[in-house]
Amino acid sequence: MTRPLPRGGTLLLASIAGTAIANNYAIQPALTAVAADLSVPASVIGLVPTAALVGCMIGFAVLLPLTDHLAPSRLVTAQLCALAVALVLAAIAPGPVPLLAAYVLIGAAAGVAAQAGNIAGRHAPPERRGRGVATVAAGMSAGILLSRLVGGALADIVGWRRMLLVFAAVALLGAIAAFTRLPRQRPRALPGRGYRATLASLPPLLRHHPQLRRAVARGGLWYFAFNLVWVALTLTLAQPPHSLDPTAIGLYSLAGLLGFAALPVTGRLTDRHTPQAVIVACMLTAAAGTALLATGLNSPPATALGLALFDAGCFAAQAANQSRVIALDPRRSGSLSSVYLVLYFTIGAMGTALAAPLLDTVGWQGTALTAIAALLLAAVIR
Incomplete structure (x- = not known):
């Protein structure tokens, strides 16, 4: 039987989901400044949101099934650490190609937001599953709605590169909280369902x-x-x-x-x-x-x-x-x-x-x- 989340666990997952998914959108108000800083046309930097979306799709397809195999504390912590590293790579990017590559990684790691909703639903009693999923969805919605406002304000105050470093620090704080608060119990795998078998079974x-x-x-x-x-x-x-x-x-x-x-x-x-x-x-x-x-x-x-x-x-x-x-x-x-x-x-x-x-x-x-x-x-x- 799946153990319930600790007290405050669902709210923690909602916070992680919101702050993670925000990274796909926070840079958008500063794209003109990014283009000027890197001395490239705005049309090139305009591909950053597309790169984040591509990464997000990769994360959903390849990383989300890991919630069926890894303990929440281990999985969420690892992805938030990867997100922090990708944000640092974006912050120090010397040109558009490294920046776009970093945003593919950011989008993939930000897919931890979907993992958070899945974990909340899996660990909730059936009669409270809807509330658990909705709470995490509320966190994601808040992150999406407020990301551009917060990202734009931070970019105006400290510049777009330092803004990304602030978001990297937030991701690391989330990783620490996830490691200490989320369940360490590994999901009970179905017989013969390794990770490769899981990926192969997705289309059917x-x-x-x-x-x-x-x-x-x-x-x-x-x-x-x-x-x-x-x-x-x-x-x-x-x-x-x-x-x-x-x-x-x-x-x-x-x-x-x-x-x-x-x-x-x-x-x-x-x-x-x-x-x-x-x-x-x-x-x-x-x-x-x-x-x-x-x-x-x-x-x-x-x-x-x-x-x-x-x-x-x-x-x-x-x-x-x-x-x-x-x-x-x-x-x-x-x-x-x-x-x-x-x-x-x-x-x-x-x-x-x-x-x-x-x-x-x-x-x-x-x-x-x-x-x-x-x-x-x-x-x-x-």
Whole structure:
């Protein structure tokens, strides 16, 4: 039987998840300064977020299954130490190629955020699994939402290189806490399931678990809608008649704090009711927010409310969906989550790629209606 986390263990995992995933985004406000410092075009340094995303996908595919084989204290500590080393390599990078290589490593190591959610779900009693996953998801959401604000402020005060060193120090503090507080018990491996066998078994999981296929379809649809709305909205607000500057557009991201606040409530509801019921309610909430965005961009309060509802629906649904994936087979939750997240991000990336062409073709309202259709389709998949 899996031992429960020590007192405060779930909150520690939430903090680790938030501070780790923040490293994929914190440098973005300083990219212009990075380009100037390295004397390269901004278009080259603009590949840094892509490098982090590639690394994150590698981490989900290759490192997340390790949660089925290694003790949480050992695994999380090692990844946070690797994250700190990668951040130091980025901070001392003499040119764009070493910087991009470092960010692939940063993205892979930052995937410890997904491991944290998996560990919280695995070590929670079944009747509290939703709360555990939602708490870590709240930490991740806070890290994503606040990363650009904190990273930009630190870069302005101490420079982008020292900013990365600050984040490296935070990662080391997390490693110390993980080593001393997280369970040292190694997961009970399934017979004949070494690490290589685990990696080889990932593709067939979709065939063996119909519920995993449905979870991928649901999650992929709302992440597609999430990226579609945010990219298209940013482009729309920057153009006439709105013509907002990047700072004003960035402030709208704070509306996502409602999604952060809604996650603990979602966890309790997931434990009390079925994840499917929670997901349907979340999708209807997100669709209502998108409908408000489709008609209310001329009103900042309406835009903020629409984004708050949209983000809350998407964030909360993700927590409920992941708890459902973990519940399929807690002993193989790392492998199941690996398949889920790789496909989830792949489908979501399509929303990012299609946002600008779709906006040019059907305009903002047509793009918003496309997102609503994806959200409603996610709601009806069972």
